[in-house]
Amino acid sequence: MAIPLADQLKMYKNMLLIRRFEEGVAEAYADGLIGGFTHLYIGQEAVAGGAIASLNHDDYAIGTYRVHAHALCRGTSPRRLMAELYGRTDGICKGKGGSMHFFDNEHYFMGGYGIVGGHLPIAAGLGLGIHMRSEDRVVMAFLGDGASNQGVFHESMNFAKLWDLPIIFVVENNFYGIATDVRVSSAFNEIHRKAQGYGMPGHVVNGMDVIAVREACDEVVSYVRQGSGPVLLEARCYRYQGHSMTDPARYRSQAEADLWRKRDPIPRLAKQLLAQDVEQERLDGFQTEVNEIVADSMQFAEASPRPGPEALYEDLYAENYGG
Amino acid sequence: MAEMRYYQAVTQAIQEEMARDEDVFIFGEDVGLVGGTFRATEGLMAEFGARRVRDTPIAEAAIVGLAIGSALTGMRPIAELMTMNFGIVAMDQIINHASKMRYMFGGQINLPLVIRAPGGGWTQKAAQHSHAIESWFMNTPGIRVVIPSTPYDVKGLLKTAIRSDDPVLFIEHEILYNTKGEVPEEEYLLPFGVADIKRPGRDVTIIAWSKMLHEALKAADILAAEGIEAEVVDPRTLDPLDYNTIVSSVARTRRCVVAEEGWRNVGVGAELAARLQEDLFYDLDAPILRVASADVPTPYAANLEKQALPNAQKIVDQILKITL
Numbered sequence: 277m278a279i280p281l282a283d284q285l286k287m288y289k290n291m292l293l294i295r296r297f298e299e300g301v302a303e304a305y306a307d308g309l310i311g312g313f314t315h316l317y318i319g320q321e322a323v324a325g326g327a328i329a330s331l332n333h334d335d336y337a338i339g340t341y342r343v344h345a346h347a348l349c350r351g352t353s354p355r356r357l358m359a360e361l362y363g364r365t366d367g368i369c370k371g372k373g374g375s376m377h378f379f380d381n382e383h384y385f386m387g388g389y390g391i392v393g394g395h396l397p398i399a400a401g402l403g404l405g406i407h408m409r410s411e412d413r414v415v416m417a418f419l420g421d422g423a424s425n426q427g428v429f430h431e432s433m434n435f436a437k438l439w440d441l442p443i444i445f446v447v448e449n450n451f452y453g454i455a456t457d458v459r460v461s462s463a464f465n466e467i468h469r470k471a472q473g474y475g476m477p478g479h480v481v482n483g484m485d486v487i488a489v490r491e492a493c494d495e496v497v498s499y500v501r502q503g504s505g506p507v508l509l510e511a512r513c514y515r516y517q518g519h520s521m522t523d524p525a526r527y528r529s530q531a532e533a534d535l536w537r538k539r540d541p542i543p544r545l546a547k548q549l550l551a552q553d554v555e556q557e558r559l560d561g562f563q564t565e566v567n568e569i570v571a572d573s574m575q576f577a578e579a580s581p582r583p584g585p586e587a588l589y590e591d592l593y594a595e596n597y598g599g
Numbered sequence: 600m601a602e603m604r605y606y607q608a609v610t611q612a613i614q615e616e617m618a619r620d621e622d623v624f625i626f627g628e629d630v631g632l633v634g635g636t637f638r639a640t641e642g643l644m645a646e647f648g649a650r651r652v653r654d655t656p657i658a659e660a661a662i663v664g665l666a667i668g669s670a671l672t673g674m675r676p677i678a679e680l681m682t683m684n685f686g687i688v689a690m691d692q693i694i695n696h697a698s699k700m701r702y703m704f705g706g707q708i709n710l711p712l713v714i715r716a717p718g719g720g721w722t723q724k725a726a727q728h729s730h731a732i733e734s735w736f737m738n739t740p741g742i743r744v745v746i747p748s749t750p751y752d753v754k755g756l757l758k759t760a761i762r763s764d765d766p767v768l769f770i771e772h773e774i775l776y777n778t779k780g781e782v783p784e785e786e787y788l789l790p791f792g793v794a795d796i797k798r799p800g801r802d803v804t805i806i807a808w809s810k811m812l813h814e815a816l817k818a819a820d821i822l823a824a825e826g827i828e829a830e831v832v833d834p835r836t837l838d839p840l841d842y843n844t845i846v847s848s849v850a851r852t853r854r855c856v857v858a859e860e861g862w863r864n865v866g867v868g869a870e871l872a873a874r875l876q877e878d879l880f881y882d883l884d885a886p887i888l889r890v891a892s893a894d895v896p897t898p899y900a901a902n903l904e905k906q907a908l909p910n911a912q913k914i915v916d917q918i919l920k921i922t923l
Contacts, residue, residue, distance in 0.1 A: 335682055336672075369705030379704035386671055387704060391695050397661040398696065401668015401676075408624060408650070426612065426692075431661035591706030592741055594764035597792035597839035 279490055287329055288545050288559070289485050291321040293566040294345040295542065297354060300570040301344065301361060301375075305521050309578070310361045314375040314389075314548040315342040321517035322541035323448050324418070326489025327511070330497045331416055336384050336402045338395050339418040341376035342448075342515075343388035346418060350383040358573035364580035371583050372591065392453075393419065393426030396445075400432045403441030403506070413499045414442040416493075422453030424467050433508070440505035444496050445471075447510045448483065452517060455527040456518040468510035476506055483511030484539040487548065514539075555585045601784055606776040608750035609639040609715070612757035613677060615786065617647055620675060623761055624815070625820070626653035627662060627679030627715075636681055637717060637776045647869060659685045663692035666712040667766075675711045675761060682772045683770060684720035684730050697766040698741030709764040713757075717771040719810055719860055723904055726896035731809075731860035734867045736768050743767040743791060744837040748812035750780035752835055753791030763791070772810045792839035796848065800828035803854040803918050806845060808833050811858045811890075817911035818858075827922050838868060842874065849875055853884040854921050858914050863891035885921035890914050 279287075284452060298316045301372075305314055317324070320342075328337060339346045347357055360367030361375055367379055379387040386402060389395035399417035406413045423429050424447060438442045447467050451458050458465045471478030479498075481492040486488035489511055496507040515534035518525035546559055603611070617623045624647075625640060631654040634641030644652040655662055659680055666678035680686045686693065693714065720729030736744045743765055747753045753771070760767040797812060798819050807815035812833045819829040827877055832848050834840055849855045855866035855875060868889035875887055893907040 367705070369703065369707070372705050373703045377703045379707055381707045387700070389696070391691055394664075394691055396695055397664020397692060398668040398671070400661060401665040401670070402664050402672055403668070405669035405674045408669065409672060411672075428660050428664065431656070431658040432664070434658065435661050435665065436658060531606025592702045593743075594701070595711045595791075 279487055281554070283329060284487065284545065284549060285554070287325050287490065288549060289322065289562045289566065290349055291325045291486060291542050291545065292562055293354070293569060294308070294321045294325065294348055296566045296570045297344060298574070299346060300358070300574055301477070302521065304361070304574060310375070311363070313341065314361070314521045315519065316515070316521070316577045317342055317345040319536065319540070320448060320450060320513045321345060321484065322486035322489050323446065323483045323511045323513050324374045325541070325573050326486040327416060327446050327493045329490055330493035331414070334384055336386050336415045337413065337418070338386040338399050338402065339388050340392070340395065340420060340423070341388055342391045342420070343378050344375070347378040347380055347385050350380060350385040351544065352378070352380040352383050352385060354569055354573040355576040358577040359580045362577040363582065364577055365583050365587070366576070366580035370587065370591070384498050393423035393428045396423065396432035397428050397435070399443055400441060403436060404439065404445040406442055412501070414444060414497055416444045416446060418446045418448060420453065421447060421449040421451065421458045421467055422461065424470055425462055433471070433476065434473045436506040437476045442500045443504070443506040444493070444500055445506065445508040447508065449510050449512050450515045452519070452528070454523070468508055471508035476508055478508040478510070480510045480512065483513030484536070484541050484544070486541050486545050600781040602779050603750050603782050604776065605750045605753055605771070605778050605780070606637055606639045606797040608753040608782055609757060609771065610641055610643065612754045612761070613640065614643060614646065616758055616761040617651060622673065622675045622712050623677065624651040624653070624674065625677040625679065626655050626665065628655055628657055628681045630654060630679050635679065637773065639771070639776070640679065654863060660692050663689040663697065663714060666714065667692065667697050667710060670710045671708060677713045677715060677761065680714060680716035681729065682773070683716045684728050686714070687730070690719045693736070693742065693768070694739055698739050701765070702741060710766045711764045713760045713767045713769055715769045715771065717773045717776070719772045719774055720897050720904065720908055721774045721810070723899055723901055725899040729897035731892070733770055733837055734861050737867060737870070741766070743839065744770065745835070746770040746792065746809045746837060747835060747894040748767070748775065748809050748833055750778070750782050752789060752795070754782055755787050756791070758788045759791060762788070762792060770809065774810050789835070791836045792841050794832055794834045794841035794844040796830060796844070798829070798831040800830035800852065802828045802852055803856065803922055804830045804832055804848045804852045804857055805856050805914060805918070806832050806834065807858040808835065808837070809860065811860050811909060814909065814911040815858050815914055818914035821911065821915050822918060827918065829918065842855065844872065846875060846878055850879055850882055853882060854922075855887045856890060856914060856917050857887065858890040858909055860892060860909060863889055863896050864894050866891050888921060890916045890917050
């Protein structure tokens with residue numbers, strides 16, 4: 277089924293927002309306003325942009341340490357995300373998590389996690405919770421190609437299928453685990469076919485095409501929502517930047533990077549939208565709008581106070597005891 | 600009061616809480632059909648069904664992850680690890696995830712989960728099956744560490760653990776499962792962070808928990824025959840720790856031995872001794888001593904295992920050094 281134009285426009289705007297947000301992050305990082313590990317999503321916008329659009333508001337999404345985009349697509353306020361990156365009290369996690377640990381209960385974004393694959397058993401647990409509570413919900417768990425070689429990936433796939441839990445594993449295959457090419461790290465690098473080992477459907481989609489991602493996800497989400505059990509979807513994509521802000525990505529050739537940049541998901545969708553009689557002015561208007569949103573989020577973040585010393589011991593436990 | 604075994608106190612606590620709260624459920628290796636390797640979940644599957652009492656694959660990391668994820672949805676999972684030794688396989692989930700999430704996500708969530716696992720050696724299970732590693736978790740902020748020594752404490756603390764909104768590591772002891780003790784007929788809960796003085800005394804304080812608590816009580820009997828009255832303090836929960844009861848006992852007796860089954864090097868005893876001397880340096884009549892496992896992998900040979908592990912006589916020997 278064709279994706280309605282309104283949805284296409286929304287995904288276009290989301291991709292623009294992700295890219296501009298990440299550019300703003302890179303600027304702030306260069307200015308020393310953001311510290312720690314910061315992993316940018318530029319180039320991969322079509323994956324989160326298309327996949328999360330298939331979810332209902334109360335479905336769960338969970339991701340890795342490269343999750344700025346996923347939180348934005350779930351609807352988390354860019355101001356609160358930027359304030360988190362700046363380590364301020366208005367941050368979505370009060371400045372205690374940073375780039376790798378966005379989390380937003382209100383939008384059912386169940387976190388970014390810094391240990392490769394470590395969130396996958398938690399994703400399975402979210403599915404188990406839905407199952408135990410007989411709820412009409414699904415879990416969308418994002419992971420990278422590197423995570424598919426971790427032990428807990430396999431444990432989680434096994435549990436998910438064994439108990440037919442409502443989970444969509446979205447593998448964002450950007451072909452590199454930091455610097456290591458998937459072909460030298462995975463004995464079997466057709467990652468979607470790893471699902472077969474667990475009797476689970478596995479599909480592959482062009483992760484540089486947001487419409488293709490959205491269509492594939494609409495299909496698998498509806499399959500999972502019907503109670504048919506989990507699915508793995510591999511989205512092949514590319515990060516334009518290095519693994520993190522400190523990685524110059526010398527392990528990739530310029531020719532390879534240029535090739536992928538030609539497949540950029542944003543102009544690709546722009547072209548399709550123009551062909552559907554959307555005016556260029558409207559697309560330009562979106563760009564202006566997201567530029568303002570990001571500029572505003574950076575001003576907001578900078579104005580937000582740093583956590584006071586009393587915050588150090590807050591939030592550790594729900595129940596506190598003396599001594 | 601009814602007399603029951605330690606493992607039965609586990610079962611009864613879980614049974615009562617599952618009957619009371621639909622969100623409580625349990626899963627782990629062999630917990631269902633056979634009722635647990637140590638019989639601690641016997642009868643639960645028959646009573647509550649395979650939906651709420653789940654046998655799992657052998658996949659400890661994922662078992663803990665499932666507890667975390669399901670707790671995020673509002674369930675109150677109890678994950679059983681067949682032994683603490685297998686908990687080491689799940690360390691990333693326990694340390695990097697369960698213990699960190701509430702804080703690093705700015706307090707947005709509670710994680711009401713219990714991880715149950717028996718630890719300890721004593722029956723020639725050799726190096727990979729004899730871990731008493733509660734100190735590892737006491738060294739990790741963000742997870743409660745409960746380590747009961749008697750059926751009474753097991754039942755009251757496990758019920759509290761299941762109702763707690765924080766992650767709890769509930770460490771049982773393989774050797775204690777068949778020990779008996781009095782347990783009230785009526786419902787009761789025991790609070791975290793309240794130590795129990797298992798035997799009062801004026802001459803020396805022994806701090807001990809789990810299996811070592813019983814060794815400490817034996818040691819106190821032996822010492823009593825020598826005219827030395829030992830006070831035996833069981834912290835029962837290492838996190839939160841009832842330091843007030845411990846420090847006030849040592850302030851009275853002016854002597855202290857910490858007896859633990861874990862290794863001596865950077866063990867719980869090291870922490871307690873450091874903290875006590877900070878507060879009581881000028882009140883102590885003797886150095887604080889430790890009785891702990893020898894710093895080697897637990898050996899198989901019965902005589903070597905006995906040599907490696909702490910026991911009542913070793914506690915007595917240490918106490919005689921500081922009381923005579």
